[in-house]
Amino acid sequence: MRWKLLLPGVVLLAIIWLVSFVTDQPLKGVATEESARPTADLDDSVQKVNTFFARRWASEDLQPVKTAGELSVLRRIALALMGTVPSLEEIRAFEQDSGPDRLQRWTARYLHDQRYFDYFAERLARGFVGVEGGQFIVYRRDRFLNWLSGQLAANRPYPELVREMIAGDGLWTDEPEVNFVMAGYDDGEGFNKNKLAGRAVRAFLGQRIDCAQCHDHPFDHWKQNEFAGLAAHFGQLKLSPVGVREDRDLKFEVEDRHTLEKKVVEPAVPFGDQWEPTEGTRRERLAAWVTHPENRRLERAIVNRVWGLLFGRSWIEPVDDLPDPPGEQIAGPNVEGAKHPKALKAGEPDLLDLVGADFREHGYDLRRLIEVIVASKPFLLESKSEIDDAQRLDRMKEHFAIFPLARLRPEQIIGALYQASSLTTVDQNSHLISRFIKLTRSNDFVKEYGDLGENELEDRAGTIPQALLRMNGNLINETIDAKPFTASGRISQMSPNAERTLELCYLVCLTRRPTSEESDYLLPLLKKVRPNQRGQAVEDLYWTLFNSPEFAWNH
């Protein structure tokens, strides 16, 4: 019977072993130094972007602000690519890394991280399929996300992904890219081919031609019949409970808004007829037209979108309503004209064209595109300036002579909160229990914080429910709780002194060290507490840092 006495001890040992096992697991998906090297020959491309901005700033009579510290750039990169702040572990490694081009190497490292595949897939999916709910849509969206995440991991050329999304046939499960067609679901109304066509053109060509479904575009040149011709490419798409296929017997009918009569519309493209092959299914022909190398709208749209996801603000806004490519005026009013804030100066190249061409010439490599933008001058600038004149600052922001402040998405807030509640890197493989908590809690949080949906790149200000949630919500309260295994708990117990405590809290929450003014105020507070109140003091500090604008805004 003596073994019974040992039982609690055995259980305890087992738990300790389990905990250490899950926490010590090598981080799968985190690339080794070998595979995560920066892409070669980036310099020329980066130089092109820098030259563009040097000229633009000169012609706009703008002085760019100073270059930001590398740690704050690292924070931007982590937030943009992985939806989280760098962990203390990563900050330490970064600071000890004394090799050249440290930021470029860390960008490459993050671009090979599972967190990037998953997070960036979700960001791109917003533009591709939206965020609509409904049970089976959620399920299909999930399959779609897994597929997209896999494509990012394999870093497949972008036009291949687009072709598969538009023209794919097959089962929801076996060919998850076909789940793109769920972008055509209208809650309650079922499947709508017009909606799908509108979404495809917006997502892949950056044109809001779907306004033209009901009326001509307010200030562009799209006509209703042009929209109908595009939509007719989806006219033979047939949905079944298990997947997508093409049915050549289907006709695409449109109701005339005046006579209410139905008429059959044949597929047609509004421009670039020569890019559309005559062979293949309607969707295959559309896919070939959309991704034709001469159809510059494809590369311009994805460059603008990726730019937006990295800066929190796209080069041209809204992200999916781009003017015609320069020199390719189709018809109608000249949208290159003076009214557009990004209007070109005489002889000046167009940024989207320039980066787009570079993207195409380098094999439509998404990873490389991100590396180029992140290494270029605008991304490295500070988000602050001596200038206090709102109008001038607006112009600087417009031309990226200053890094724009952008509100963090709720997922980024959660990602940052979770990361800040741990001293080691929290990633997809870190242990299952916390991941489970993360999923369930984060969804509630996202709901309460307010999801921006597909309009996530619009300029938004904070709201009162958000402030209340950050100050008094459950998630924050539990995250800052100074328990033995939370970061705040560990910092309060293990720091040798108050200076160290303060520095760690700042690094973990804000990816920087306190300023002397901050230390002057906060250090005495930490110093005066009795040892048994240290946990509380760290909780208060965490609360303060979490509620600061610096935490909730990308800078």
Next chain:
Amino acid sequence: MNLTRRDLLKAAFASGVSIALPGLDLRAAEARGNERQKSLIVIWLAGGASQLETWDPHPGTLIGGQTQSIKTKLPGLEIADMYPRVAEHIHELNVIRSLVSKEGDHERGTYLLKTGYRPDPTLIHPSLGAIASHELPDDKLEIPAHISLLGSQYPARGGFLGEMFDAFKIYDPSNGIRNLKARVGDDRQQQRLKGLEVVSKSFQAGRRVQVENTLHQLTVERALRMMTSEQLKAFEIDQEPQAIRDAFGDTQFGHGCLAARRLVETGVRAVEVTLQGWDTHANNYEGHKTQAKELDPALAALIHDLRQRDLLASTLVLCIGEFGRTPKINGVGGRDHWPRGFSCLVGGGGLRSGVVIGETDTEPQAEQDANKSTALPHDPIEVPDLFATILRQLGVEFDKEVLTPIGRPMRFSSGKPIERLLA
């Protein structure tokens, strides 16, 4: 140590862009009649109430079903007999029986009936309450100016006016408001806020304009103001005499309507109270009888109470849902979606009263599909016209054109006020 909200705020924002804290302006809250700023209460019948089982019954006809009608205080007006108490007060409002729309889907219909515009893939229009709180600001107010009670799937939004004008959502007012209590005692809260001031200040260095544009500070201040505001008492419906609470009914919806009255009295610009459960595709009659048990006392008490407190002249009341229900009763005793001829109640706020607009056919296209029918009720009223009427009456320039973030100019309402309803 017990800090007042003023102490807390002073401590927190002594050197920030601190905004002057106006006291409770009792005079403004006490103003009555024409002296008072207009407010709006929307009673939202989520799912789409049947016109035939509410304000437009047709007993004894092919389409009338089991519903009988009763006389009301307004001579000549009869409504469904499930609403004996509303019948006593309906003469204070107006009845429109001929609303028409083309949106027969819940989400799209809700969009139209909350914004006055059909859904548009390129922008989101603001709801009535958002426009009202945007155009008629009140800096004496410490709680949100636009409030949605009892939630719904598609709460009123700020749309292109910005998320600040989204309705502040309170799912169950009798359960308190989420995230409104500080997690620590006053001492620690004060310490936290002082720290926040220091940390915010260093972020503002070199970013004054940008940080101001984020409204971060402002929303924190307003959240703090709200957390400690006396005006939160508006939610404490148990402060009301038992007789009044009984009149509204001891239901969530009754509590919501009572809270709405208290909120408006406090100076809130727009309140939406949702009553779910109208989507009666089966057993329409029984379903509507159940619904009426909640709506009848609450709506009647709301009108009565506003009148008693001389708040009716300054409070517009709109009782509406996303569409009506088919004249034809389906195989399982239900009625389906019907946007071509449905009813609403609207009144107060200085509108005329006792006007009945429109008439639906007693034997209309009962056999026809709701979506295909092009027949209209007599004297059809388009939704945008109803919205123009309400906005105008609230004192909003209803046809004002604003530039949306995508650069497309848009009027608050595309309709024209319904002259017959204007006093």
